[in-house]
Amino acid sequence: xxxxxxxxxxxxxxxxxxxxxxxxxxxxxxxxxxxxxxxxxxxxxxxxxxxxxxxxxxxxxxxxxxxxxxxxxxxxxxxxxxxxxxxxxxxxxxxxxxxxxxxxxxxxxxxxxxxxxxxxxxxxxxxxxxxxxxxxxxxxxxxxxxxxxxxxxxxxxxxxxxxxxxxxxxxxxxxxxxxxxxxxxxxxxxxxxxxxxxxxxxxxxxxxxxxxxxxxxxxxxxxxxxxxxxxxxxxxxxxxxxxxxxxxxxxxxxxxxxxxxxxxxxxxxxxxxxxxxxxxxxxxxxxxxxxxxxxxxxxx
Numbered sequence: 001x002x003x004x005x006x007x008x009x010x011x012x013x014x015x016x017x018x019x020x021x022x023x024x025x026x027x028x029x030x031x032x033x034x035x036x037x038x039x040x041x042x043x044x045x046x047x048x049x050x051x052x053x054x055x056x057x058x059x060x061x062x063x064x065x066x067x068x069x070x071x072x073x074x075x076x077x078x079x080x081x082x083x084x085x086x087x088x089x090x091x092x093x094x095x096x097x098x099x100x101x102x103x104x105x106x107x108x109x110x111x112x113x114x115x116x117x118x119x120x121x122x123x124x125x126x127x128x129x130x131x132x133x134x135x136x137x138x139x140x141x142x143x144x145x146x147x148x149x150x151x152x153x154x155x156x157x158x159x160x161x162x163x164x165x166x167x168x169x170x171x172x173x174x175x176x177x178x179x180x181x182x183x184x185x186x187x188x189x190x191x192x193x194x195x196x197x198x199x200x201x202x203x204x205x206x207x208x209x210x211x212x213x214x215x216x217x218x219x220x221x222x223x224x225x226x227x228x229x230x231x232x233x234x235x236x237x238x239x240x241x242x243x244x245x246x247x248x249x250x251x252x253x254x255x256x257x258x259x260x261x262x263x264x265x266x267x268x269x270x271x272x273x274x275x276x277x278x279x280x281x282x283x284x285x286x287x288x289x290x291x292x293x294x295x296x297x298x299x300x
Contacts, residue, residue, distance in 0.1 A: 001042060003075065006068045008035035009047060013065045014139065016054025039064075069138040076278055087118045088278055094286070095124045095131035095143030098194070098222055099241070099266065105144075108289035115285050129199045132157065135271055142272035142283050144290060148203040149265035158276075162268035162291050165241045167200065170254045172234040181257050183211055190218030190236035192227050200266055204239070207262075228254065241266070268294060 011021040012032065022029045040047050047061035057065055076090035096105060112121060124131075128145035135143050136156050145153070153159035169186065171177055177185065187208060194201050208215040218236045221227045224244050231238040232253035245251055270287040272279070 002035075002038065003072070005035040005039040005042070006072065008032050009039050009061075010065060010068050010072060012036060012048065012055060013057050013061065016056075018055070066138050073138075073141075073277060088116050088282060089118045090278065091120045091122060091141075092116075092279055092282055093122050093124065093139070093141045095126060095134060095140045095145070097128045097131060097143075097145050098125060098224075099128075099146045099200075099268075105290070105293075107293050108286055111289040112282060112286045116282050119282060127198055132271060135273060138273065141279050142270060142276075142286070144268065144270050144286075146200070146266045146268050148200055149267045151199070151203070151267075153269050153271045156273070157271040158274050160270045160287055162270065162287075162294050164265045164267040165243065167239050167241060167264045167266055168245060169257045169259070170228070170231055170238050170240055170245065171236075171257055172232055173253050173255045175234060175255075177257060179255070179257055181259055183208065183213055183259055183262065186237055186257075186259065187211075187213035187215065190216050192219040192221070192230045192236045192238045193217055194227075195220040195222055200239070200264070204264065207264075224248070225250070239264075 008021065008025065008027070011024055012018060015021045015024060018029050018032050021027075022032045025032065027035075036048065043060070043064060045060040045064070046058055047064050049056045049058050049061075109121070109123070112119075124134075124140060126134075128143075128147055131140060131143035131145050132154050134140045136154055147153065149164045169181075171189070193204075205215045219227070219230055221230070224240065225248060227238050228240065228244075228248050228250045230236070232250045237257075240248075245254070245256075248254075268290075270283065270290065272283055276283050
């Protein structure tokens with residue numbers, strides 16, 4: 001088997017198109033297509049559904065992708081182990097959830113790049129449940145995620161706990177709402193919240209559903225500052241962590257409200273598949289740096 005053919009196929013699956021794969025690999029589009037066809041001829045199976053946009057693997061292609069990622073990762077492990085300078089090389093595909101982006105990832109990523117200058121770090125932003133599933137499928141090497149407190153990562157993964165933070169409900173400071181409210185009070189308001197796919201949003205909605213109360217979303221927005229600016233203008237109730245509330249320039253126009261007996265929280269994790277191989281040390285360095293930054297922000 002020609003590993004270049006395998007690399008081309010894996011890249012097409014991860015990027016969803018021949019065009020994007022050719023750009024990443026610095027190859028012509030016919031060159032990428034030819035390599036994928038070579039692999040299909042060797043395996044005797046059609047690996048891509050060429051009628052779908054973006055391109056998706058067939059059932060055989062999904063199996064070939066998972067095996068292929070393991071093969072390429074093992075080769076990277078071998079190359080790093082035999083490198084005379086001892087440097088870790090290859091690609092590190094790291095998933096990041098928007099919540100942790102809000103908490104400040106610049107420092108941990110700088111630490112990672114400084115410690116491993118020959119490692120190509122590829123950052124993928126997305127929701128925590130999706131990232132965990134992608135790590136399980138070998139589409140990511142590791143991910144920094146946040147889950148509702150009490151919800152563990154998938155059992156197939158190593159999950160390293162970075163601690164929990166409470167989640168705070170906020171409304172506009174001039175809104176005529178007491179500091180202590182009931183779920184019924186909140187159910188009468190509209191929500192300014194993360195886009196659908198956020199694990200905490202789903203957990204919050206389930207809590208309201210269990211109480212047979214409406215959960216009406218007025219605004220969906222990924223950016224925390226946009227959400228808080230809209231909440232400050234009276235568009236509804238929002239959810240925020242203490243770190244984000246402390247850092248936002250809108251904090252003087254917001255007030256927190258509490259629901260006695262209901263104290264939701266999120267817990268941060270770094271997850272990866274066992275064994276980590278050549279990426280064990282980079283994952284540890286990133287995890288330790290993120291944990292340090294997380295504790296600084298929480299305690300600062």
